[in-house]
Amino acid sequence: MMLHPELLRAARTARRPLGLATVLLAAITLTHLAQAVLLAVVLSRIAHGDTAALAPLLLAVLAVVLIRAALGRAQRLTAVTAGATVRIRLRDTLLARLGGLGPTAITGARAGAVRATLVDGVEGVDAYVSRYLPQALITAAVPPLLLVAVALIEPYAALALGLALVLALFGPRWWDRLLARRGKEHWDSYEALAADYLEALQGMATLRAAGAVGRVRERLEKRSAALHRATVAKLRVSLVDTGLTDLAVQGGTAAAVLVACSSAATGRTAATGTYLLLMLASECFRPIRDLSREWHAGYLGVSAADGIAALRTAEPAVADRGTVDARWDTAPEIRFLNVHFTHPGADRPALDGVTFTAPAGRTTAIVGPSGAGKSTLLSLLLRQRDPYRGRVTVAGTATAAYSLASLRRGIAVVSQETYLFHATIAENLRIARPAATDGQLRAAARSA
Structure with a gap:
């Protein structure tokens, strides 16, 4: 599990919805466990030929499935609310910082790269915070508890599952540094391509007049190829990570099944315990599989986190320590x-x-x-x-x-080259004074 300080700071802006999303995710996990126990009892009774009381048990399984569907819908809605809250507040913070820096304080940053951070990077933070973090908490809590339950039924199965869980959780961490480096290379390539595309679009008239469209197209093709190589390099490391996790999950489950069968054959475990052992072995790895899926969804946020932190903590070119309010009735000297x-x-x-x-x-x-x-x-x-x-x-x-x-x-x-935002003329004029009346707008337009 990778926890980036910048992303955790962003998550603190939506503690309540994130907490509720995590609680609902825990409730969903409990329904999976309840279903596993009920199915173990059903299979045990079928094995003993006792089918008289199966109907209530099967109805209970159906009820658990329906409850899980309702909880899942509520959890997704809550997670979306939490992600939107984080996304909006983070963008507001970054835009406020960008405005405070002033145009000359960010001459080293290209508009396309800043746009990529504000738009795509923040979207990645949304997925990381709303989906990955709640699942990370569940993954940290549930498998150890299930391992204790398995140990009470069959200690040897718990040993096999424990080794597999350690490998699934900590084995991929061997590649964290390499994955972080590949992720940074991918994000840097993406930022560079986004900046080049934006500048090419904004300066298309100049490029045509100078006959430079072909040269710029060749540069964009090289940037695209570099992004492709960086993406493939990151995917290679990510696939090794996923492969190791899947190997641990499948191997641990298979080992638990073999131990359960051996225990049942020797009579150490009753039928109900054997079936319960098989069900719990699968449930031990469910949080890890879900975490792996959410990790890939939110990894863009991890890649963009350093850029977000750099923009959020950038110091303005001048310190705003003045206290005098600039109010002049007439033009000053x-x-x-x-x-x-x-x-x-x-x-x-x-x-x-x-x-x-x-x-x-x-x-x-x-x-x-x-x-x-x-x-x-x-x-x-x-x-x-x-x-x-x-x-x-x-x-x-x-x-x-x-x-x-x-x-x-x-x-x-009054600049020589005026920039108009994609809005009405009145909305453009009100940028400087949002409360201006229509009459004041007309007077300002006439004066200009």
């Missing part, structure tokens, strides 16, 4: 005082001792060739980065003294 700034990784400074004043109530134009630092000035004004030296003030107060939200709310940016 803006000053840059001996400002120095160099972009990370750059050899030359973007701004080197820049000093100027944009007077209140007047239009100040800053012109210059591409790369002169015009966008950098705006970035520093919005505190997407802080200058290495010097000060930026608005209305006589340093920008660092304002809270980030209020500072950015007080500055309107």
Whole structure:
């Protein structure tokens, strides 16, 4: 069983529904055990020729099956609720963090890779938390208890089952490191392909104009081939894991059957005990088989967990320690005082001792060739980065003294290339001010 700290942290946001889903799963397990006991009694009576009281027992088996079906439906609905809660809260957390980081703080991350983490990675967390974790708890609790019950009936059978259970549970852990490495390689390949596809779609017009569609297609084909190789490599390790588990399950069951038959032949075990032993031997391995199935469903979440943790814990480019609320009745004065700034990784400074004043109530134009630092000035004004030296003030107060939200709310940016979200014009305009009336929207549109 692999328990990733980041995924366990996500699971804590839905303790109640996850707890209820686990309790219902335990109740379903109890119905399997009840059915096993009832069938053992039925077979024992048939073996003794006592068929008079079979009807009540068979009705009891039918009732157990119906109860299990109802519990199964309730458990699935509860698990879906728990998974949706985890998924929504995790995405909200990641999106809030992404918004707090600012555009310049994640220049090393590609949009397609971030999208893969936010969408596909979080979906994998859903399956891991809602299906794998409850089953892991059942698997940790049920087989040891059943092993004790088997030992009370036939100690030698318990010994055979115990060895098989140890092999089924801990044998695959020999490959955990290799599986984790293969999983990371698979996720990295998937992220790279997702990023390339998104960039190709967004820049299709440019690629066509430059005649570069063919070259980009070749790169995407190479990325796809790399993802295929990583997927196959991960599957090879996963199949070894599954094969070892299946070998332990089948071998342990067969060994228990042989011991039960030997015990019945020598008269050490009565007919009811023999049949019960056979039924419990199968039930010992049911949680392990179910865990293996849920593990494969939720492994995508484990692969994406490191990326999710990196995004959730990423530090913003600037600290939001300001306490002043930026409220200006009129356009304020803006000053840059001996400002120095160099972009990370750059050899030359973007701004080197820049000093100027944009007077209140007047239009100040800053012109210059591409790369002169015009966008950098705006970035520093919005505190997407802080200058290495010097000060930026608005209305006589340093920008660092304002809270980030209020500072950015007080500055309107009209970009040369405007991005429209897939929504109505009114919804796009209300992004900055959700409570704006239709009249205010019309006035803002006319002004723009």
